[in-house]
Amino acid sequence: MKKFLSLFLFVISLQFQAQITYVNVNPDCSSSIITGQNATGLCPISLPGGNSAVFRWDSFSPMEWFFHIEGASTNVNIAISTSSGTNPYGKPYAAVFASGNAIGNTATYSSGANNDPLISDNSRANFSGQGDRYVGFRFVNGGQTFYGWILVNSTGQGLTVKEYAYQGTANTAINAGDKGTLSIEEFDAKYAVSVFPNPANNILYIKTEEVVRDVKIFSLSGALLKIENNLAANFVDISQLQKGYYFVKIDDKKVVPFIKE
Numbered sequence: 001m002k003k004f005l006s007l008f009l010f011v012i013s014l015q016f017q018a019q020i021t022y023v024n025v026n027p028d029c030s031s032s033i034i035t036g037q038n039a040t041g042l043c044p045i046s047l048p049g050g051n052s053a054v055f056r057w058d059s060f061s062p063m064e065w066f067f068h069i070e071g072a073s074t075n076v077n078i079a080i081s082t083s084s085g086t087n088p089y090g091k092p093y094a095a096v097f098a099s100g101n102a103i104g105n106t107a108t109y110s111s112g113a114n115n116d117p118l119i120s121d122n123s124r125a126n127f128s129g130q131g132d133r134y135v136g137f138r139f140v141n142g143g144q145t146f147y148g149w150i151l152v153n154s155t156g157q158g159l160t161v162k163e164y165a166y167q168g169t170a171n172t173a174i175n176a177g178d179k180g181t182l183s184i185e186e187f188d189a190k191y192a193v194s195v196f197p198n199p200a201n202n203i204l205y206i207k208t209e210e211v212v213r214d215v216k217i218f219s220l221s222g223a224l225l226k227i228e229n230n231l232a233a234n235f236v237d238i239s240q241l242q243k244g245y246y247f248v249k250i251d252d253k254k255v256v257p258f259i260k261e
Helices: 002-010
Strands: 015-017 020-034 038-040 043-047 051-061 064-071 076-080 118-120 132-141 144-155 158-167 183-185 193-196 203-208 215-219 224-228 235-237 244-250 254-260
Touching (some): 020 051, 043 144, 203 244
Antiparallel strands (some): 020 038, 051 064, 132 144, 144 158, 193 203, 203 235, 215 244
16 A cells, blocks of 8 residues: 555656546536426537537426437437337337446347437336436447446436446447546656646646646546646646545646645
């Protein structure tokens, strides 16, 4: 433990790669379902290759709720249940995954006119009132297929997105709830950068001769906690982070460890 802490405190620049991209949605994204195919609240997720999609929760009628995907909708498909059949309108039900269940090419996915699978309806609870449950999805980008999961909670007429993750390696299954691991490599000294103060309280300043545009903050486990794009100045607000150890990735070139006090 002491050896690890010493390495963390004195190694000022690290690069890391994680096969799985994990995002803790903070704060949780909540969407209220309104009858008539309307909803308040959009829940975006990032996808491989710089793509993104927005998930909205719609309703045909009371207690008849389904996924609606905007953005990369033709390339994103939700895993559906093969044992639950369809509702009277021919809509399939989204599959419910337990933690550790594999999501990959063995699952069945929505497509075409049925690319908005039901979360629940007046005859089948499915997700409704069942606590935290995992949704599986696949995304096709550049001819390659990536798999991921979304942790949701449905209560009453609201649906909350809490976390999501996707496998960064094409055509590779991911287990529901798998957040990946952090792999630390030697740093590239060509991009000189440091952060201060370290430990920091509310503001973390970035010292470099380069123009800083994008900053990402990760936990020790490799979870993406915060993204700042197109910074106006070389600092980032970390007041919302809990006390502990973190990594800040700057312009996807350099990763620097820091402590939030």
